[in-house]
């Protein structure tokens with residue numbers, strides 16, 4: 053077991069929290085008026101940033117200082133054309149004078165939403181499009197490219213899809229530390245925590261951190277990309293990163309349930325139920341959500357709370373991503 057102060061110290065060091073340029077990794081919580089209850093809360097990680105959304109800011113908060121320290125000049129960034137991580141990297145890398153080389157899943161899509169915003173940052177000619185049939189080997193292609201650049205004397209780094217990388221661990225762990233701060237400030241202890249997962253980096257770090265602190269909470273993970281198996285494989289990796297980061301042996305297993313989204317199950321897919329939910333959340337909760345992550349997470353959480361008759365204090369993590377909604381505003385549901 054490790055102490056919270058030790059956890060905080062290691063995160064602060066990796067994210068250079070004592071410097072003026074550090075990302076602010078604190079977000080507030082507030083109540084949701086669901087089911088006439090007063091014990092369901094949302095954590096507004098979406099408020100961490102406008103362009104660099106939510107949990108991406110946490111991941112980049114530890115990746116960027118490390119890249120700068122290593123003197124990295126170029127980063128190959130892997131992902132979809134609409135990826136929040138690619139769009140976030142375009143900002144955090146450019147700010148730090150590091151060149152982004154995007155390896156994106158092709159073919160090039162119609163330019164709207166995130167893909168359109170991305171074109172503010174990168175010229176079309178700089179994008180390496182990788183076809184769906186080659187996508188499984190994208191990391192190999194990216195590494196080959198990086199190797200070639202290295203022989204040309206460039207300092208280059210390959211960032212895996214969704215920044216699922218050991219360098220993202222300290223920043224990802226900051227979510228747990230910040231929840232503990234929210235608990236102290238509100239005098240509330242959360243019995244259930246809902247979080248969404250893409251690559252799972254942030255959710256897995258939350259689970260690993262809870263094990264390290266021996267914190268007893270039931271985690272509910274809405275798996276939006278990939279399978280439960282893939283989430284568990286990622287979790288084993290992140291548990292290992294965590295052991296190495298703190299030099300501890302973590303024997304316990306985290307207490308968590310996994311869910312596929314209640315609707316539009318394949319990653320990135322949307323339907324009328326999702327858009328209706330976005331409108332409901334806006335009108336009843338006053339919150340902007342995106343159709344790929346947060347809206348599906350909120351919907352799945354609502355149904356699960358009812359289904360399982362969950363009691364006690366419940367926290368939903370709003371992981372951000374609202375900018376992606378701009379690509380979907382012409383949905384007919386939104387015009388009523």
Ligand SMILES: *Cc1c(COP(=O)(O)O)cnc(C)c1O
Nearest residue numbers: 136250251252253254371372373
């Ligand atoms: C990327 C992203 C996630 C998933 O983060 P992972 O660490 O890849 O699981 C969840 N929500 C939003 C809004 C995101 O942009």
